[in-house]
Amino acid sequence: MPREFFARPALQVAPDLLGKVLARYTGGVTIRGRIVEAEAYTGQTDPGSHAFRGCTPRTMVMFGPPGFLYVYFTYGMHYCMNVVTDVDGVAGAVLIRALEPLDGMDEMSRRRGERPDLQLCNGPAKLCAALGVGRQENGADLEGSEIWLEDDGFIVNQVEVTTRVGLSAGDDLPFRFFIAGSRFVSGGRPAKATITRP
């Protein structure tokens, strides 16, 4: 995926990311999963974004150029990964919330513990654990690193839009996107009603 793809507002990138393939080379194996769920965080104007209160050491990556990874640690034990969007200086990001496993399920199971494919990557912290993504990957470039995105031509028929999951502010904004009918989406429920669009 070219860097220009990410050099757009998070609200445009998030739905476009659905159906794309996230790949990760680790432990001598390439792991792949199709993105089935994502949330947009629009930066300094978004009360739900870590970047809302400005640029800090933690949020610095989001203010940088697009096509990089923002990985944060939360609840004392979980990592979640975002793709940085928008141009340099604007703090947009898209949280990858769920994957449909395609390759390397053995490796995922080894990291996550034995469980059905449906439950390997159906949550932001789960997929980071499955791919072995942690603090070290914060700031990684999606171009020329061991994590990258592929477009295999998969066509997404219908996207559903809802409010975001787990927020205490900005939970009224319809910024969560997922592939309609996918059984691999996370169990987390949105704050309010769902909105569907063709």
Add this chain to the structure above:
DNA sequence: GACCAGATTGTCT
């Protein structure tokens, strides 16, 4: 299936 408590530490006030 729905609801709830507990884990555990980095980050910012």
Add this chain to the structure above:
DNA sequence: GACAATCTGGTCA
């Protein structure tokens, strides 16, 4: 010192 873009395992239907 409060709280977090979460997950898991428990209880009660």
